[in-house]
Amino acid sequence: MSKRTKWDTKGDLDESKNLPIYQHKATLQQAVKDNSFLVVTGETGSGKTTQLPQYLHQAGFWSNGKIGITQPRRVAAITVAQRVSQEMHCSLGREVGYQVRFDDCTTQDTVVKYMTDGCLLREILADPVLSQYSVVILDEAHERSLNTDILLGLLKQTLSSPDKASKGRSVPLKVVVMSATLETDKLSVFLGGCPVFTIPGRTFPVTSKFSCAIGPKDTESSVYIKEVVKVALDVHTSEMAGDILVFLTDQQKQIFQPPPPGIRKCVVATNIAATSLTINGIKYIVDSGFVKQLNHNSRVGMDILEVVPISKSEALQRAGRAGRTSAGKCFRIYSPAFWEKCMPEYTVPEIQRTSLTAVILTLKCLGVHDVIRFPYLDRPEERFILEALKQLYQCDAIDRRGKVTRLGELMVEFPLPPGLTRALLQAASLGCEDLLLPVAAMLSVENIFIRPGHPEKQKEADKKHRQLGVQAGSCNDFTMLLSVFEKCKASDAPSAWCKDNYIHWRALKSAFSVETQLREILLRLQKKRDFPMEKFDGNKSELFRRCLCTGYFTNVARRSVGKVFCTMDGHGSMVHIHPSSTLFDQEAQLDWVIFHDLLVTSRIYIRTVCPIRYDWVKDLLPKLHEVDVYELSSVAREEVTDEEVAKWMTKETAKRQTEGSAEAVFKKLEKRNDESSVSDARARYLQRKQERQQGKAS
Template identity: 65%
Template sequence: MAGPALPIRRSRRELVEAVRERPFLIVTGETGSGKSTQLPKYLYEAGLAKHGAIGVTQPRRVATVSVAQRVAEEMGCALGALVGYQVRFDDCTCEDTAIRYMTDGCLLRQILADPLLSKYSVIILDEAHERSLSTDILFGLLKKLFLQEKPAGRRTDMKVVVMSATLEVEKLSEFFGHCSVLNIPGRSYPVKEIFCNLLSPRDVGSSAYVTEAVKVALDVHLNEPEGDILVFLTGQNEIERACDLLFKKAESIDYRYEVHDRAVEGLLILPLYGSMSTDQQKRIFLPAPRGIRKCVVSTNIAATSLTIEGVRYVVDSGFVKQLNHNPRVGLDILEVVPISKSEAKQRAGRAGRTSSGKSFGLYSREFWEQCMPQHTVPEIRRTSLTSVILTLKCLSVHDVIRFPYLDPPEERHILEALKELYQCNAIDR
């Protein structure tokens, strides 16, 4: 089955040749260009999986599963055969799986057992801008393994591709020995971005964004032509509260008089967050019945790699729940903070995946300029380093201070983590 006509198709030959010729490659392209689904397929069809599988990492479980399903469908094979996925507690692969989608944590665990990744010929780190702890460790390990030291014991050279819609490209290229960067131009469809001016810089500590998001979602439902809605909120509690409010208000709508588009006859409200089971999460991909508009209320989980067919409207609260280290209590704490500008662009892009759309930011331009940083602070710079240091020690990386970090943490934080691990007998030196 042929894949859809996505912007990446024009760069197919160039991409395959670049991967063949270079050990490291960075691929950037706007949301909806087809990087996650098409590049692994192109590399497989060009014969790059003859000496080992193509491994593709994703930061989140639901994206890993849905992208694998999509690619298996396009290649006309059963999921778990030629194309499979692996997430924690769920391994849908076999010996012959040539394209393996997995979470970045899964690849890290595989490196613990097989440091040379001898089962793989190509590793693709997708959605690298998320800069999760696992992604940052993988950056350093892959650089150390395949760039600084040529590993003995591998039959063929490893190829590493780093992909993202938004990324500090020059910095990453320099980190990987000034490697080449390929840009895939063009989002699939145009997205009109609208500031709703409902949140100002004064609202940073308030939870007003939940009720405002509900109001804007209902306004879109009543006044915009047919097309599904994706609402970005911060966590399970806020999402369940918003779904309850939406449900109560949607029940009292008189579709004969209040709805602008006569083709819209109802609203299907679906929550989406990380702790839901994979089966529950899969419901959001099913098309809504005829005449019913789907409204998915989600955490950041829907901002990466997922294509929810039919979404034409995005309602962005402008906030995210982020893990930050509190040195006073010595713990990582989940805090609600404004998203970065690059994250806002990523969210808006969800409305232009399958047709032209609109993105409604609840915030004002003042909020955008004053409260939203340019890029998300990498997790390695804002959380406890104990898990990172322990993982590196398990991988026999003893000099954790000089390990090649893309954004090196402060030395005192590394020493604090070492001291903590030593005190609880997790390490002996």
């Protein structure tokens, strides 16, 4: 049976014996022994995250390999590992450790390993059968993070095919999926009807009250902010002692200042509080009923940040925050009708509303050819998958057959969007990676330019930023990023330099770490024999911009009239250069540009822009419309024969001949963008803006 360890004799902390999970210890240990898959469910406070790995350790699972536990967030992975190492009386990083990006706190001795789901996904890339592990526990599966969803599908697939499961493994891998009491039946069915183990929670009742302030017709209104303040103050004046947690869509702290005298605490939070933040003593919840969500629109090829009603499950989770220490109350500022008509049952999982380009490349690199019939717990819409395939084809990560190219194998190693990786690899092959590495890093972190709310300070910040642009001699936003990175790095007092120039020091520091990581990955790949190398004769500025073109030609736009540009990606969106760009107000001198991203607010803005010459993208542009949906769809489903590819090529040549000149192709690409979602997003933005101004005036 289980091997004894030095901790067995010392016993658990008394506290852990009081946890609801403790009396199910033996049953849980046996259940994992008896099943390949197991779903464990229980409310927060049941102790499943800290205790189950210890139970499995005591049951001897460590002798066959590590016990790995994934978390969707870094802080959770680190703090839980700390807690468990204390309980097991060992120093962190020895028997119990954690791994998150930039911080690997594990050693050869580590047998209980907490990590982010993204880290485990990286490990699978290097070792598809996870030969180092005896058990993998996916925690917080109900959050449906992109990486956890992918891991679920991969583990299901690996374990359900006996041939793959045994390859490279001495004993079969055990998989435990832990989730809040939500959709657990669905998880069980997904995992072949595996047992579901329920651990009773330790929570107190929460009563919920609806109000009529927000009805079914108010989904886009910002009146909820006022109402939330009103309700919070009501609670303060009329309810018994206990702290208040308020859920809003963004931080608008000023509306709660000054706090009324007394000792009651009022925490205003965005979705951070829904998951990571634990606040003791919360007795009251004020729920606005809204959340800010980034949705990817595959038809227009852009991400739109929207304020949307939360789901019923999310509302229940918000309410639950009031019942951790004693009975609580939840005040919902919306009506029962709003609940019924506007709030979906469950939040749409991330995998169904995000760009899938990087995920699809990862799957392909793991040998998942049929990315449409991959076992997704919730299948993304087919057009999202096709769009991802198209992008991967366009940046040379996959070929016409949907097979990963040599370049694609290199690209998957980088924690970057594939287009940017493509540009970076191009630079590396031409020996100028020092230009692209800092840029890639800067584009991976939050916005580094600070723009204060105060009008005077704002002016000063804008002036400083313009000066930086001039000093850099930078003719585009990418070189601007490069220059800021290098200037700050070379500075004797980088933090003071940042403060003086209205630059986010914290963001720059993380850009430094990202750059180091990217450089390490690149160096590792360059040591391989077949790393591509090319030659280039020309000046450095052109070299830099041509590298960018290789990755960003899909984001090319051409000026049509005045300050308006038209994208060439087949959507033909009419876009403007964002006012934060160094190229803003110089539109008249521009013709062709490429850009890093699109932002939909009062207009469709392109951000991080770079002028290019048509010549540099001329040969790449046909790739934008080379592949049709039918072709991709069949590529996505099955292996494609040489004959079929040849047939497509012939069809394409014929098509090009009938279409004639490049100009004609552009005309076709300059289709007007009639996507209602974009105009809707714009209308909502303008409405909110108007309401805010009215609020100010009154």
